[in-house]
Amino acid sequence: MTQSQRPIMSLWDQTADEADREPLGGTDDVETDLAIVGGGFTGLSTALHAQEKGIACHVLEAAHIGHGGSGRNVGLVNAGLWLPPQDVRAKLGERRGAALVETLGEAPAYVMGLIEKHQIRCEATRSGTIHAAHSPAGYEDLARRAEEWRRLGAPVDLLSAEETAAKVGSEAFFGGLLDHRAGTINPMGYVRGLARAAAAAGAEISVGTRATALRRDGDRWIVETNRGRVSARWVVLGTNAYTDELWPGLSRGFTIIHFFQVATAPLGERGARILAEGQGLWDTGRVMFSLRRDAFGRLIIGSMGRVVGGEQGLSRRWAARNIRRLFPDLGAVDFEAAWHGQIAMTPDHLPRIHRLADGLYTPIGYNGRGITPGTIFGRAMAELLSGGAEEDLPLPLSTPKPLAGGPLMRHVYDTAFTLNQWLKAR
Numbered sequence: 037m038t039q040s041q042r043p044i045m046s047l048w049d050q051t052a053d054e055a056d057r058e059p060l061g062g063t064d065d066v067e068t069d070l071a072i073v074g075g076g077f078t079g080l081s082t083a084l085h086a087q088e089k090g091i092a093c094h095v096l097e098a099a100h101i102g103h104g105g106s107g108r109n110v111g112l113v114n115a116g117l118w119l120p121p122q123d124v125r126a127k128l129g130e131r132r133g134a135a136l137v138e139t140l141g142e143a144p145a146y147v148m149g150l151i152e153k154h155q156i157r158c159e160a161t162r163s164g165t166i167h168a169a170h171s172p173a174g175y176e177d178l179a180r181r182a183e184e185w186r187r188l189g190a191p192v193d194l195l196s197a198e199e200t201a202a203k204v205g206s207e208a209f210f211g212g213l214l215d216h217r218a219g220t221i222n223p224m225g226y227v228r229g230l231a232r233a234a235a236a237a238g239a240e241i242s243v244g245t246r247a248t249a250l251r252r253d254g255d256r257w258i259v260e261t262n263r264g265r266v267s268a269r270w271v272v273l274g275t276n277a278y279t280d281e282l283w284p285g286l287s288r289g290f291t292i293i294h295f296f297q298v299a300t301a302p303l304g305e306r307g308a309r310i311l312a313e314g315q316g317l318w319d320t321g322r323v324m325f326s327l328r329r330d331a332f333g334r335l336i337i338g339s340m341g342r343v344v345g346g347e348q349g350l351s352r353r354w355a356a357r358n359i360r361r362l363f364p365d366l367g368a369v370d371f372e373a374a375w376h377g378q379i380a381m382t383p384d385h386l387p388r389i390h391r392l393a394d395g396l397y398t399p400i401g402y403n404g405r406g407i408t409p410g411t412i413f414g415r416a417m418a419e420l421l422s423g424g425a426e427e428d429l430p431l432p433l434s435t436p437k438p439l440a441g442g443p444l445m446r447h448v449y450d451t452a453f454t455l456n457q458w459l460k461a462r
C-alpha cells in the first residue's frame with residue numbers, strides 16, 4: 037500500500053519531507069548476507085552500516101518504513117538512557133556501564149552527523165532538550181543527574197525555576213536540566229532518510245513484507261515471508277516493541293506501554309514564546325508528559341497511554357486542559373492530529389542485545405529511548421558481523437528471560453494511564 041492509500045499514522049507521517057518507500061516486488065529466493073526484520077531506526081541503521089562494510093543486506097518490513105515507534109515518537113534525540121549514568125554503571129558494572137554511558141553520551145552528535153552526511157530532511161534542531169522538574173523532589177533528582185553528568189564532562193546546565201520559565205514560556209516547573217548535547221527531529225523524516233541512505237549504499241528494502249518464520253538450513257537462515265523466502269547468513273531482528281511471534285517468547289521479555297501525542301494546528305506568533313529556542317521537553321512526573329514544537333509552529337503534547345476518543349474525545353480534552361495549565365495566556369487551540377505508539381519496557385530499564393541463536397541477534401527493549409540507541413546498536417551489529425569482538429558491543433550479549441505477568445501488566449498500565457488522562461482532563 038502506498039502512503040496515499042494507507043491510513044496516516046502520526047503527524048510525522050503527514051509532514052515528513054523525506055518520501056515514503058513504494059512496495060517492491062516479492063522476496064522470492066533472495067540470497068543475501070544479512071536479513072534484517074523491521075524498518076525502524078535499528079533495522080535501517082544496521083542496514084546502512086553493514087552495507088558500508090560490504091555486507092549485503094535485505095530489510096523486511098511488515099508494514100511501511102517507520103510504522104513502529106520510529107515514525108510515532110516525540111523526536112527527542114537524547115544522550116544516555118532513562119537511567120542516570122551512576123545507575124547504568126551500578127547495573128552493568130564499572131567497565132561496561134561507563135563505556136555505554138560514554139557511547140550514548142556521544143550518540144546525539146553521531147545521529148546529527150548522519151543527518152548531515154546523508155542530507156536527511158527531518159527538521160533537526162540542535163539546541164538541546166530540557167528535563168523539567170514537576171516537583172521539588174523532581175528538581176533534586178535533576179540536580180543529582182546534573183552533578184553526575186558534569187563530573188563526566190557533559191555540557192549540561194541545571195536551570196532554576198525562573199530560567200526554565202524563560203526557556204519554556206511557562207511557570208509550571210520547579211527547574212530543569214538542559215542538555216546541550218541533545219536536539220529534536222521529525223522522527224519519520226529521520227527513519228525514511230536512513231532508509232534512503234541504506235538503499236543508496238546498496239541495501240534492498242522490501243516493505244509490506246512480513247517475516248513469518250525463521251529456520252536454520254545448514255549454516256544459513258531461511259526467513260519465510262508473506263511474499264517469498266530469503267536465505268541469509270545472519271539475521272538481525274529490529275522489531276523492538278512491535279515484536280510478534282516470529283521468535284517465540286521474545287515479546288515476553290518486556291512489557292508494552294503506550295504513549296500518545298496530540299498536535300495543535302500551527303500557532304504562528306501566538307506560540308512563538310513557547311520553547312522559543314527549539315528545545316524539546318519531558319518532565320520528571322511518574323506519568324511523564326512531553327512537549328515540543330515542530331518546524332511549522334505546531335505544539336505537540338503527549339503522555340503515557342493511548343489516544344482515547346475522537347475529535348472531542350478524552351485525549352484532546354486532556355491536551356487542551358494541560359496546554360491551558362502550562363500556558364494560561366495562549367487562548368483556545370485547534371487540534372490537527374492525535375496518535376500513539378508502543379514502548380518496550382524492561383524490568384531494569386536497560387535495553388538488551390540478545391543472541392537468540394547462532395547468527396541471529398536482536399537489539400531490543402529501549403524503554404522509550406530509541407533514536408540514539410537504535411542508531412548506535414545498529415552500527416554495533418554491523419561492526420560485530422564484520423568481524424568485531426563481542427566485548428566491544430555496547431551491551432553484553434544476553435538471552436531473553438520471560439517476564440512474569442507481562443501481558444497482565446499491559447492491561448494494568450493501560451487502565452492506570454486512561455484513568456490518569458481522565459483525572460487530568462477535568
Ligand SMILES: Cc1cc2nc3c(=O)[nH]c(=O)nc-3n(C[C@H](O)[C@H](O)[C@H](O)COP(=O)(O)OP(=O)(O)OC[C@H]3O[C@@H](n4cnc5c(N)ncnc54)[C@H](O)[C@@H]3O)c2cc1C
Pocket residue numbers: 073074075076077078079096097098099100101102103104105106107108109110111112113114245246247248274275276277278279280282295296376377378379402403404405406407408410
Ligand atoms: C510515542 C513514543 C514516543 C517516543 N519518544 C521517543 C523520543 O522522544 N526519543 C527517543 O529516543 N525515543 C522515543 N521513543 C522510542 C523510540 O521511538 C523507539 O525505541 C524506536 O523507534 C525503536 O526503533 P526500532 O527500529 O528498534 O523499532 P520500531 O521503530 O518499533 O520498528 C519495528 C518495526 O518492525 C516491524 N515488524 C515487526 N514484526 C515484523 C515481522 N515479523 N516482519 C517484518 N517486520 C516486522 C514493525 O512493522 C515496525 O515497523 C518513543 C516511542 C514511542 C512509541
